[in-house]
Amino acid sequence: MVNSTLQVSAAIGVAVLGGLFYAVLGQRNDPQAFAQAFAVTMLLIAVCHIVGALLAAGLGQRRLAGAAARVAESSTNGCEAESRGRA
Secondary structure: OHHHHHHHHHHHHHHHHHHHHHHHHOOOOOHHHHHHHHHHHHHHHHHHHHHHHHHHHHHHHHHHHHHHHHHHHHHHHHHHHHHHHHO
16 A cells, blocks of 8 residues: 555656646747756755655654653653552
């Protein structure tokens, strides 16, 4: 299921980027038009990479916070169990 999702999302990404390229290119056929369409498309790709990096960084922080909370909870539960055993 994950592999299919990645393939579909890649195909959609190529279609969107190609559509953007040809939308910017329009009816023009000169080298400057191709350069402009390429630059705009590359800018969108860069923005997508930055957004992906920010999302991945946030996901990593959330995992670290969750792991720290689980460690703190397990160490607190262990201390309570030890103190009950002594009493």
